[in-house]
Amino acid sequence: MTEGVGLYRSVDGxxxxxxxxTGLTLRWLADFEIDPRDSRILYLGACxxxxxxxxxxxxxxxxxGGRTWNRLIRRSWGHFGATLxxxxxxxxxxxxxxxxxxxxxxxxxxxxxxxxxxxxxxxFCSAQGVCFDPDDANVIYVTSFGGGVWKxxxxx
Numbered sequence: 001m002t003e004g005v006g007l008y009r010s011v012d013g014x015x016x017x018x019x020x021x022t023g024l025t026l027r028w029l030a031d032f033e034i035d036p037r038d039s040r041i042l043y044l045g046a047c048x049x050x051x052x053x054x055x056x057x058x059x060x061x062x063x064x065g066g067r068t069w070n071r072l073i074r075r076s077w078g079h080f081g082a083t084l085x086x087x088x089x090x091x092x093x094x095x096x097x098x099x100x101x102x103x104x105x106x107x108x109x110x111x112x113x114x115x116x117x118x119x120x121x122x123x124f125c126s127a128q129g130v131c132f133d134p135d136d137a138n139v140i141y142v143t144s145f146g147g148g149v150w151k152x153x154x155x156x
Contacts, residue, residue, distance in 0.1 A: 007032055007044060007066070020066025026056050030097065031081030031128075035089050040065040043072075043113070045081030047097060059094050061113055072113040076102055082113070083130035085154075087137055095127035097145055106130075106142060108156050119156045123147075 006021040007029060021029075021044070028047040035041035041063050048057040058074035059082055078097030085091035094107040094116065104118035105127040124147035132154075133139035142150045 005029065007042075009066070020062070021069065022066075024056075024060065024069055028056075030079060033082045033084055035084060037089055038063075042066065043082035043084075043092065044069070045079040045095070047078045047080075059113065073107075073116055075099070075107065075116075076105075080128050086132055093130040093140070095130065095142070097128065098126045105144075117156045119152070121152060121156075122150060124150065
């Protein structure tokens, strides 16, 4: 789009689109998640080009539909996104695309992104998606970028 890279929203069935990340200068958006309790609350993962050395990567959050954004955390150049627990949307899983030797690629927050705890047992340097076991609320499945699928506890 001529308006540039960003996250866009349509309120008229796709006829018109509005960029809701206007206040951010992000060039590599990865994934987003909408809080099911309030569609004005969104989480947005952003990466950066490590060669260019920008510091735009991180997990961002808006509580007002994109008028303002706050970067909650920056743990890597490659933030993929966030996944909210279906049983409690204040429980947030953060995934990092490739964290190498910089620490865990899977993180957990019980307080909507204010504090974070790593999954130290997650065995790979990349995490992308978190899925929930429909038969056991204490189990998650995590897809990776090149390392298969990991089955583990829902909390670190």
